[in-house]
Amino acid sequence: MKLCTFIHEGVQQAGALVGQELIPFDLELGDDVGALLRNGVSLGHLREAVGASKHRIDASMVSYLPPIVNPPSFFCIGLNYADHAKEAGLAVPDFPTVFPRYTTSLCGHGHPIIRPQCSDSLDYEAELAVVIGKGGRHISRDKALDHVFGYSIFNDGSVREYQARGSQWTLGKNFDSTGGFGPVIVTADELPPGAHGLKIEARLNGDTVQAGTTSDMVFGVAQLIETLSETLTLRAGDVIVTGTPAGIGWTRNPKLIMRDGDECEITIEGIGSLFNFIQDERV
The missing domain is CATH 3.90.850.10 (Fumarylacetoacetase-like, C-terminal domain)
Known part of the structure; x- marks a missing residue:
């Protein structure tokens, strides 16, 4: 799985890159990949979220941030x-x-x-x-x-x-x-x-x-x-x-x-x- 952090329509989100599309995760899970990890979200849960989501964003239409915006170290x-x-x-x-x-x-x-x-x-x-x-x-x-x-x-x-x-x-x-x-x-x-x-x-x-x-x-x-x-x-x-x-x-x-x-x-x-x-x- 390929994960990234991006801004789309003014909102910072974490999501999965699938082909040329991004599938955003629920903001309650975390708004960057680092937050997902700190919150203990499992890889299995992320895969389930990707499979269940119908929301797709054209990957060329976002602004990419560092995947972990504020690494602890x-x-x-x-x-x-x-x-x-x-x-x-x-x-x-x-x-x-x-x-x-x-x-x-x-x-x-x-x-x-x-x-x-x-x-x-x-x-x-x-x-x-x-x-x-x-x-x-x-x-x-x-x-x-x-x-x-x-x-x-x-x-x-x-x-x-x-x-x-x-x-x-x-x-x-x-x-x-x-x-x-x-x-x-x-x-x-x-x-x-x-x-x-x-x-x-x-x-x-x-x-x-x-x-x-x-x-x-x-x-x-x-x-x-x-x-x-x-x-x-x-x-x-x-x-x-x-x-x-x-x-x-x-x-x-x-x-x-x-x-x-x-x-x-x-x-x-x-x-x-x-x-x-x-x-x-x-x-």
């Missing part, structure tokens, strides 16, 4: 592909590199990624996003995938100049509206365990700039859940973004930087495509 994993670590001139980590994303940095499918006024170093990163459906602490690796609700797509738009200014990457990864997220969450039962072996690509203005596979991740989904839950309690609706393969623009010669009017599309096999255009900040 949003974790990003750095250097999780060996080829990306190599191109960045950094060692492959022996422990996950973790930094946060905040909700003001997120934007939905079809919306602009904003190039900030203060820097001309905006880069793309194609990434697999993991959505937690069942929270917990001290989750063992062999049970970790039971806690995954589904998977989505993320473009970790990064302002490299600010990312490099200190030992922590957080500022460079959290400029407003730089993280494209969505448009759908595909439930885990429709993908290989741990979303292993899926092709992942980024295209900038139609040119393929990243091409890899999730099987090349240094730390797989189950290991990331185990490691994070050693430290803190994971909650329903949390998101873990799992790193990017080689091909980023900042390490190229000359550098390939996203600028006003550019179009960036991230595609992950079995999930779909996330599209954003680039727009200069207007202040």
Whole structure:
């Protein structure tokens, strides 16, 4: 099942994408996918709701929001592909590199990624996003995938100049509206365990700039859940973004930087495509 969050005729709703149509869920269940998860709505119940509904919305007539509008926690994993670590001139980590994303940095499918006024170093990163459906602490690796609700797509738009200014990457990864997220969450039962072996690509203005596979991740989904839950309690609706393969623009010669009017599309096999255009900040 493919789930998303959208605005139609001024109303925010969660729904299921079936072909080119959206089937909205009753607002009492929750007005975004995160609310559905926090409210404990089961996948079985959602399937029943889709089967019973006669309401259909043309998917081209809505404005997409991040599928989880306000994730309780949003974790990003750095250097999780060996080829990306190599191109960045950094060692492959022996422990996950973790930094946060905040909700003001997120934007939905079809919306602009904003190039900030203060820097001309905006880069793309194609990434697999993991959505937690069942929270917990001290989750063992062999049970970790039971806690995954589904998977989505993320473009970790990064302002490299600010990312490099200190030992922590957080500022460079959290400029407003730089993280494209969505448009759908595909439930885990429709993908290989741990979303292993899926092709992942980024295209900038139609040119393929990243091409890899999730099987090349240094730390797989189950290991990331185990490691994070050693430290803190994971909650329903949390998101873990799992790193990017080689091909980023900042390490190229000359550098390939996203600028006003550019179009960036991230595609992950079995999930779909996330599209954003680039727009200069207007202040």
